[in-house]
Amino acid sequence: MAQAGASWRPAEAPPPSPSGAPDPSPNPAPWQDYQTVFTNAKAGMEGVDKEKVQRIVYEMSKDSAHFRNEQRKQAATAARIERLRERSAGLGPAELAAAGRSIDERVAALEAGRDLSRLWLHADMDCFYAAVHEAERPELKTQPMAVGGIGMISTANYVARKYGVRSAMPGFIAKKLCPQLVFVPLDFAKYTAAAEGVRAVFRQLDPDFESGGLDEAYLDVTDFCAAHGMTPEEAAAELRRRVRESCGGLTCSCGVAPNKTLAKICSDINKPDGHYVLPSSREAVMRFVDTLPTRKVPCIGKVTEQVLKGALGIATCGQLLGPQRARLGLLFSEAALGFFLEAGLGLGATRHAPKTDRAVEPGRKGISCERTFRAMRAPGEQEALAGQLVESLAADMASEEIEGRNLTLKLKLTNFEVRTRSVTLPRHVRAAPDMLPPVLRLLRAEQPLELRLMGVRMAGLRKVHAASRSPLARLLGLRPQGPGSAPPAAGAGTGAGPTTTPDPGDSATGAAVNGGFAPASSSAAAAGRAISAGGAGGGGRPSSRVAGAHRTTEPGSSPPPLASRTASRGAQGRNEDKTSGHSSRALRLADGSFAVPPGLTAGGAAGGGSKAEPSSVPGTPRGVHAYGADEPFAHDEDNEDDDLEEHLGMPYEVYDGGGGASDDDEDCVMLEDGEPLLPPWEGPGGGAADTAASGDALCGLLPCDETGPAPPKRARLGPACAAAGGGAPGTAGHGHSLPPPPPLCQQAAAQSGSVAAAASETPAPDPAAAAGGPPNGFAAVACASNGHWACLLCTFKGNRRQMLRCLACDSLRGSTLPAPPPPPLPSTGEPTVGSGPNEGADAGGSRPAAASRGPHRGQDPRNSAAAAATAGPSPASATTVTTATTWTCRICTYSGNRRQLLRCEACDNLRGSTAPPPPAPPPLQPQQQQRPQAAAEGGTRGGSSAGAMGSSRATKAPKAQRSGGAKAAAAGAPAAGPLERLWASRSGGQTGTAAAPAETGAPAGAVPVRTSLAGWHSGGSRPAARGLEGHTARTAGARTGEPAAAALRVKGAGEGLVSSGGAGGDRRCPECGAQVAPGPAWLEHTDWHLALSLSRGAAA
DNA sequence: GGGTTGTACTGCG
DNA sequence: TTCCACGCAGTACAACCC
Ligand SMILES: Cc1cn([C@H]2C[C@H](O)[C@@H](COP(=O)(O)OP(=O)(O)OP(=O)(O)O)O2)c(=O)[nH]c1=O
Ligand SMILES: [Mg+2]
DSSP states (O other): OOOOTTTTOOSSSOOSOOOOOOOOOOOOOOGGGGGOGSSSTTTOOOOOHHHHHHHHHHHHHSSSHHHHHHHHHHHHHHHHHHHHHHHHTTTTTTHHHHHHHHHHHHHHHHHHOOOOOOOOEEEEEETTHHHHHHOOGGGGGGGGGGEOSOOOEEEEEEEHTTTTTOTTTOHHHHHHHHHOOEEEEOOHHHHHHHHHHHHHHHHHTTTEEESSSSSEEEEEHHHHHHTOOHOOOOHHHHHHHHHHHHHHTTTTTEESSHHHHHHHHTTTTTOOEEEEEEOOOOOHHHHHHHBBGGGSTTTTHHHHHHHHHHHHOOHHHHHTTTTTTHHHHBBBOOOHHHHHHHHHHHHEEEEEEEOOOOOSSSSSSSSEEEEEEEEEEHHHHHHHHHHHHHHHHHHHHHHEEEEEEEEEEEEETTOOOOOEEEEEEEEEEEHHHHHHHHHHHHHHHHHHHHHHHHEEEEEEEEHHHHHHHHHHHHHEEEEEEOOOGGOOOOSOOGGOOOOTOOOTSSHHHHHHTTEEEEEOHHHHHHTTTTHHHHHHSSSSHHHHHHHTTTTOOOOGGGGOOOHHHTTHHHHHHHHHHTHHHHHHHHHHHTTTTGOOOOOHHHHTTTTOGHHHHGGGSSTTTTSSSOOOOSSSSTSSGGGGGHHHHHHHOOOOOOOOOSGHHHHHHHOOOOOTTSSSSOTTTTSSOOOOOHHHHTTTTTGGGOOOOOOOOOOOOOOOOGGEEEEEEOSSOOOOSSOOOOOOOOOOHHHHHHHHHHHHTTTSSSOOHHHHHHHOTTSSSTTOOOOOOSSSSSSSSSSEEEEOOOEEEEETOOOEEEEOOOOOOOOOOOOOOOOOOSSSSHTTTTOOOSSSOOOSSOOOOOOGGGGGGHHHHOOSSOOOOOSOOOOOOEEEEESOOOOEEEEEEEEEEETTEEEESSSOOOOOOSSSTTTTTOOOOHHHHHHHHHHHHHOOOOOOOOOHHHHIIIIHHHHHHHHSOOOOOHHHHHHHHOEEEEESSTOOOOOOOTTTTTSSSOOOSSTTOOOTTTTOOOOOOOHHHHHOOTTTTOOOOGGGBBOOOOOOOTTTTTTTTOOTTTOOEEEEEETTTHHHHHHHHHHHHHHHHHHH
C-alpha cells in the first residue's frame, strides 16, 4: 500500500517541493506491494522516483530467501489484520457504546492532564555518520556516498538519497540504484567522538539533556529560553548555529514542541538543516496531530501502521479519536489503547526521565554480540563461532563490570527464520567458560542447522560490584582498585582466560580481571592471570573501552586460539588454582557457593522447597537473619545471593532437595568440603517431607556463632572457610560475627586437603590434570581432586557433590563423593535406542552401579567424562562410575543394568553417563567436532581456520570497529582476533577482504539508546484518573509506566497476537520422532539423547 | 491470582 | 557470481510454579 505519510507536512509548513499526495491508485505491478523499511518516507527523499526505486528493489530481491521471508511475515501481518477485522465486525452495538463511553472518559482525563508549560527541543543530526565522514573528506559532499558496505548500508548522504539510497538498504541494491555510489566503511570511533562534541553544545542549552542515541537528544529548553529571553524559534536557531560552528560543520535539525514526542516528530519536518516549532497551544497541537500520519508517531512502524489502516481504516492520528475509537479499545490492549489515545491528543512526556546511578546500576538491560556469515552447517564450525561470540561478550561484560543470569542464543537460519533460545542460569556469571556450555547446549538442541547468523545475549544484569562489596569480600581483604591500578596485562580478552576450575565465575575472579577489586594480598597472583589485562585496562572509563581496551593487548600474552584453549582449559584452570587461585577460591566461596539449585526457586509442590519462610521455623538461630515473607531472598530477583551473604556474612552452600514435584523423594544434601555425603536415606532424621516442609534446610542450619552451628539434620551446611579457622576479624554490624577466615592460601589448602583426605583411597592426581573441559562439552563433568567440579551445561561450579539420579525413578541416589573402589566392570550390552527419553532409559548397557547408594567411588578415570576429555592423567574423579552390571535403586525398587546418568544439581540437566566415555575428540576443531558427517559437508575453511587462528586477540569485527577499529586501522595493522577473522572469512558478501572490518553494526557498549515510548509519552506524572478498571500497566510501579509502543497487541485474542500463532505445537524430535513441547522440555529431551548416545558410544 | 521463564515480534538508530 | 547489520528496548502470551 502506498505510504500515506510519505510526504506529509503540517498544513502551516509550506512544502519545499511539490510533493504529491499519496496515490491510492490500484497497483498492477507487484513491486508496489513490496514494503520495506527503506521505502518509507525519509528526509531527502523528495523528488525521488519512488516508482523506479520500488521496482529496482523488488527486482533485486524477488528471488531471494530474504524476500520469501518478508513475504512470510507479510502474510502473517495480513492474517493478523484479518482476525482483527473479524473481531471488529463481531462487536455489538451495546458493547461498542459502553466502550465508547469509557474511552471518552479516559480521553477527558488525559485532556485534563495536558501540560503545555514546557518547551522541548529535539535535535537530530543530519545523516550523521555520512556527515562525519564528509567533514573529514569534503570531496565526499558532492558525491553520492553511503556508509556501510555491499551487505548493508547504515546511512547515506543527501546526494545518494536522491537516488533512493537509504539507511538499512543492502549495499548491492543501493549500488543498483546509484552505480556511482561511494561506500565508506563504518568508523564508530569517529562517530562517538563527533557525538561528544555535539553533546557539549546540547549541554549548553540543557545540562540535563537526554541522549536518544549517538545523534539525537531531547532538551528541555524552557529555562534556557526564559533566561535568555529567547523564543523557541530563536533557541532552535541558536542551537543549530552553535552546533554548526563548533562541530566542524556538522548540521542538525530541530523540532520544538510542548512535549518530547511532538518535538521528535517536528525535528523531521524541516530536515536537513532546519527546524520546526509547534506552538504550545492546544489548538495548534490538535491541528498538527489531526492530519499527522500514524506512521510519523514514534513506535508506530511498518506493521502497526498497516494494522491500524487495515483493521480500522485509521491512517492519521486524528482518526484515532474518531468514530473508531471504541473499537480501538476493544481490539487492543490497555497499554496500546492509552498510547493511541495520547497520540490522537498530541500528548507526550513533559518531564525528564529520572537518572540512574550508573555506578550501581548496570545502565542497561542486556548486552549482546551477533554475527552474520555465509551459510554454515557444520556443527563444529558453529560451535567454534559460539565460542568466539561468548568470548567477545565476556570481554564486553568485563569491561563494564557486569554479570548476568539470563543467557540467550540467537540463531538466524539461511531462510532468515530467527530462533532464540534462552536459559536462566543458577547464578550470575560473566566469564566465557561459564557461558559457553549453556550456549552449546542450546545450540546442540537445535541441530541440524543451516545458519546465517549467530548471537549471544546476556540479560538479568547487575554490577559486579554489588557482589564484591559483600561483607565477605570485605572480610577477605578485598579492596577496590582504580581502573588503572590493575597489574599489567598478562593476557588478552577477559573472557578468554582459563577460568573454569577455580571458579572463575565468581566475583573475585572477575573483580581481579576488571580491576575493580582484588584480594589485597594477591595482586601479584592476579597479575599472573591471563585474563586480567583487558578488563583492567578498560575498566571504568568509557573512553578506555572505546579505545578498544579489551582488544589491544600484547599478542604474546593473548589467550590461545579457541581450539587450544578449549583443549587446555582444565590444565589452565589448574594453573590458576596453583597460582592466583587463592583469591578465586575465596571469592568463589562468597559467590559461587551461593548457586541455588533450581529446586530452590522452582521447587516442587508439596514440600514447599526452599521458598518456605525460614523465619517460620522454630529454632532459628539468633543472629542469623530470618528470611521472612517480607524479605524473601528467593524473590529478590538478582540479589538473592547477596542478600543471603549480606545477612550471613559468610559463604554457605545449600542444596534443596525439595526440588520438583516429582522429586518428593529427594532429600536435602548439604555438604561441606571434605565431609562425606550423608545420603538422606542413610542419614539421621526423618524423610524428605520434614525438610522440605520446614524450610530448615536454610534457616535452621545457618551457622551462627551466637547460638553455635545448628545441629545438622539431614542436611549439612557449613562455611567452607570455617574449617581453617584463624585469620581476620569478623565484620561487625551485621548482626553477628563471623568465624575469622584463615589466610586465603590456607583456606585453599585446607579445602583441597580435606577433600584429599576424604578421598584418600583414591589416587591423588596432579591437580593440574584434574579439571578438564571436554572439548565437546557434553561429556560434562570437570572434576578436581579437591572436590570441585563444574557442570558444563549450566554454570554450576563448586564442591557440591554431584548427585546421581536413577533413570527409572528419577530420584537422586548417591553422590560423586569418592567411594570405595568399585569392582572391575565388565561392559555388557548395548543400550537400545528407540525408546523415548523416559523409557529409553532402559537402554540397557553395562551399567552397573556397584553402589546404588551412598557415596560412590570412582577410580577409573574413564568413569569421569571429564577425565575422558582431559588430556592428561585422569583425576580422581568425583564422578561415580560403578562397574557392576546391575544395580538397585534404593529409592525406588528398580534393579537392573540401566545406565545411570549424571545430573547436575544446579541446573538439573543430564550431563553425561556413567558409562565409559567415548574417546576424547580432538580439540574444538570446527570441521571435526561432532557429527562428522555434517561437518564434512558444510565445512568451509573458515571455521577451521577460525579455530586455529586465534592467534592473538579476542576481538571481533564490528566491535573492533566501534571500539578500537579506527585505531587499529590507523596503525595499519587491523587487529584480527578469532571472531574477527572468522567473520572476515565467512561473512556472506559483507566484507571485501579479510582485513576489512565489519561494514555494518552498531556502536554497542555506549549508553543504550532509549527506544521505547517510555519517557516519550506522557508519564505517570499526571494523576491518572481513569474511568476504567485495571489500568495495571499504567499504575504498576513504573513511574514512566508508559505504554511502550510496541505493545500494540490485540487484547485477549486467543491466537497469538504476536503472530506467535502456529508456533504452539510440539516439535518433532529428529532422533526418535517424539513430539516434544518446545522450551525446557525440548532441551531436556535432547539432553537425554545426547546422554544416551554417549552411553552407547561408550559401550560400543 | 500472583510471579517466573521462555519465545516471538515490533521498533529504533 | 554473489548479495539484506547489529545492538538495544519493550510487550504479549503460554506454560508453569506457588
Ligand atoms: C536508521 C539507521 C541508522 N543508523 C545509524 C546511521 C545514522 O547516521 C545514525 C542516525 O540515524 P538517523 O538519524 O535515523 O539517520 P541519519 O542521521 O543518518 O539521517 P537523517 O538526516 O535522516 O537524520 O544511525 C544505522 O546504523 N542503522 C539504521 O537502520
Ligand atoms: Mg539523524
